[in-house]
Amino acid sequence: MKLDERQQNKESTTELIPGPLSLVAEVTHRCPLHCVYCSNPLQMKSADSELSTEEWSRVFHEASALGVIHLHLTGGEPLLRPDLAKLVAAGREANLYVNMITSGLGLTAARMQELKDAGLEHIQLSLQDAEEERANEFAGARAHAHKLKLAALIRQQDIAFTVNVVVHRENLDRLEAILALAESLEPQRIEVAHVQYYGWALKNRGKLMPTPAQVERSLTLISQAQARLSGRIQLQAVFPDYYARYPKTCVGGWGRLMMLIDPAGQALPCHAATILPGLEFDSVRSHSVEWLWRHSTAFNRYRGHGWMKEPCSDCERKEIDLGGCRCQAFQLTGDAANADPACSLSDQHGRLVEIAQATPSHEAQWVYRILTNHS
Template identity: 45%
Template structure:
């Protein structure tokens, strides 16, 4: 069976997206080894113009989208973010800036606040200067501390995201302590999901089972200690969950991402999938893309699921799992996510977990930068 055929029952009218993610650029001053951006980002086309983004924002809002996230790369390398925020806010979006903090000066912060920006999520990579700067291959830790204080002084709640992996997960006690010292109201501890550059660096980044268990215990102790002072979310990595997750809460059901060069995606890593045509927002309306494009209908619902999933009592809960994960591990985006114990390819997950138990010997990190992107090209 051709796994890339669109199921007939997927082509139906449905509610519009709730969340619009604008990946406004792949440019970034950081070089994180776990970045979810495509490994071949250097081959992407020209970035959308301000007017292109305004069109996307208006059309997505007309379909009912309510959340507007701005990310990258580092979105603040563009000088039009205030324009996009103001338009989105005037249309009724809740607006969220996802940033490393690089480029967020007091003047820029004041302009964003004046434009109506609701929320800022600031990334930290570790609790010390040395460890933070190592994984990003930059010197940004002191700047991040300054930005955290600056956003709090401007009246924004302090929302911190920290991606966990083998090289920082043992520092979690200090990471949470740092967030509490900063006065964070919300801390997301996002264990690395192995997409993009993280998949390339999986052997070096994946923690052992003991490391993960200890991290969960540390998190629970801090939750009990802090109570309502700081909300902590611990996101378990897919490889260790034993159950697949519904792709982006359902492929083409809630989430719409637009890449810097204008491709509309049902998930922010989907451009890696082979055999699919990715609609360009400059050529098609968001309405057509969401409702009629073959891409957004390809993995909607459950009619397309392989035989392994069709007879499963959980198919309506997980829709066969992550399409990108299935492709990266099996070469087939229509396969059952190997995270599922019922997948015929589940041994691939077991092998990766077994590799993580081996002491030392990890490969050196490949950092996300244009030079490496050009050299590596399409890595999978």
């Protein structure tokens, strides 16, 4: 896609902003798990503020018209919405590819059938570890055994199946066993993601941050597994950016490829954007998806590279990684317009390396994800 070319014309007219390709629909923040690295914001949306079936359906149709291809139904736990099958059907009716990201809790044979009949095309099931006790510890719930039983149920249904695993200091030493367990569930895809430090994960960073040796070893194990599984299971990996030389192109670029709608209808450019000061987020309750994408100040704030400072503004890589992650820049440097400190060209990079290499604390207590009704 030639998104960049069109992006450069942003100053002259907003009409040329290409539409997003994926819509992340956080249909609820309620969740039976309390994962210590959850990507949801610390301030979550309460059940009574959630969008209705009809509101979501309208959002899906408008998103599709704007160019969205993939719909990711997530949360929280999407299965906690009794109308989930209706949401799936609405997504398909809007001609979207419908994916669900789930803990699996609440998934029964009957529910599975209902979702399949509604047109669900892809399920992403999370695993926390290969060892039950540790898996339940990270999830803050007794979930592991149930998850393992679901694989057969999913495979029977002719639905694409991905196993998602988040890896960190406390489970990386079992990565071989984790990969073997994931493989034994016979999915089409496995995603292994190193923790990204936002929200709840940032609170638990001291305990989650892997050692350099663990990171090194995980890279080797993952590339070996990719070679072994090739043609059978697609293994995708997300590497830890604290150890990177250049930052990740966060969410494919701000306001460039994806839009996230939170349970109450706020449109966000990424999972963590609500932490950024001075941004106003508009809602699908008062605006169309197209308006939000093209005109909301939050989406325009860090589009393209007009907002960049040095070293990003003069960097030859500015079109490649677009300055990295705004939220990480804010969290670690206090200014969201700074270079992402994951970049070795950032003058704050030294601090990041220090954090990454400081002795992590095994003894610290986990801070579990808990839904508070503050907003």
